[in-house]
Each structure stands twice: as structure tokens, then as C-alpha cells.
Amino acid sequence: MVALLKPGKDLSQSRSYRPISLLSHLYKLLERLNRLIPFVEKHLIKEQAGFRPGRSTTGQLVKLTQHIKDGFHTKETTGAVFVDLTAAYDTVNHRLLLQKVLMMTNGLHLTQFLGEMLSNRRFFVLLNNKKGRLRLQKNGLPQGSVLAPLLYNIYTNDQPLDLQTNKFRVC
Numbered sequence: 001m002v003a004l005l006k007p008g009k010d011l012s013q014s015r016s017y018r019p020i021s022l023l024s025h026l027y028k029l030l031e032r033l034n035r036l037i038p039f040v041e042k043h044l045i046k047e048q049a050g051f052r053p054g055r056s057t058t059g060q061l062v063k064l065t066q067h068i069k070d071g072f073h074t075k076e077t078t079g080a081v082f083v084d085l086t087a088a089y090d091t092v093n094h095r096l097l098l099q100k101v102l103m104m105t106n107g108l109h110l111t112q113f114l115g116e117m118l119s120n121r122r123f124f125v126l127l128n129n130k131k132g133r134l135r136l137q138k139n140g141l142p143q144g145s146v147l148a149p150l151l152y153n154i155y156t157n158d159q160p161l162d163l164q165t166n167k168f169r170v171c
Contacts, residue, residue, distance in 0.1 A: 043104050114147075
């Protein structure tokens with residue numbers, strides 16, 4: 001894992017760095033040889049725009065802006081809640097994620113395979129040419145992984161939807 005300084009951040013603060021996983025070539029190849037994305041796409045809620053083809057942050061902002069504008073013309077009040085999920089990938093519980101993958105795909109072998117890819121992951125941080133101690137990654141998704149955005153969308157897909165609430169969700 002390499003720690004990259006985020007633009008304009010303080011060098012002395014650990015949260016100023018973005019962890020990037022340097023994954024093996026075999027791991028990357030296995031991720032790219034999957035057929036999971038087209039299958040999962042049709043099961044994700046329509047409100048989720050992050051990390052999906054044809055959906056973007058810009059599109060969600062346009063929809064939100066139009067919703068506010070329409071409400072203004074009809075004299076309706078619009079409230080907004082913005083949630084910043086700091087280190088969202090790092091908080092993913094592997095056991096819960098695998099349960100959700102199994103429920104969505106009904107693929108036991110796929111779920112077991114993903115479980116193997118996520119379990120017993122060890123890492124060390126390299127910063128300023130200094131290597132930290134080897135650690136076990138107990139939860140979270142690997143930064144830089146091709147599947148991480150898709151797995152995160154599966155993980156957060158079961159949020160409750162209120163028929164009288166509009167959601168403009170971007171991860």
C-alpha cells in the first residue's frame with residue numbers, strides 16, 4: 001500500500017494521505033475477467049449514480065438543481081441533507097458484504113471466491129521510502145481495485161426508500 005498525499009493537505013496529518021493498494025497482476029486479471037457488473041447493474045437502485053456507466057455526479061447535480069427549481073415554481077419547500085462518507089471503502093464489513101452479494105447474485109461460488117479475495121489480506125504502508133509493519137486488513141475494500149466500486153454499490157444498495165423522498169445519491 002502506498003500513501004499518496006492528497007492535493008493541498010498537511011503533510012503531518014495521516015488523514016491527508018490516500019492509501020493506494022498495489023495489487024498483484026493475477027488479482028487484477030481475475031477482477032477483469034468477471035461477468036458480475038452487467039448482472040449487478042440491473043439490481044441496483046436507480047438512485048445510485050456513483051461508479052455506474054451512464055450515471056455521474058454531474059447528472060445527479062443537474063437532477064437536484066432541476067428538482068429545487070421545479071419546487072420553487074410550485075412554491076414547495078425543498079430540504080437537503082448531504083452526507084460525506086469519509087473513508088467509506090474502509091468501513092465495509094466483509095461478512096455483511098458477502099451476505100449481500102449472495103442475496104443479490106444467488107451465486108455461492110462467486111461469493112466464496114470474493115470472500116477468498118477479501119480475506120487474509122495483509123498490507124504495509126510505504127511512506128517516504130519507509131516501510132511500516134505488516135498488518136491484517138480485517139474489513140474494507142482495497143483502494144485501486146477494479147471491483148471495489150461495484151462491491152461498495154452492492155454494500156449500500158439496501159437503503160430504505162421513502163416514496164415521498166427524492167434521493168440523488170452519489171458515492
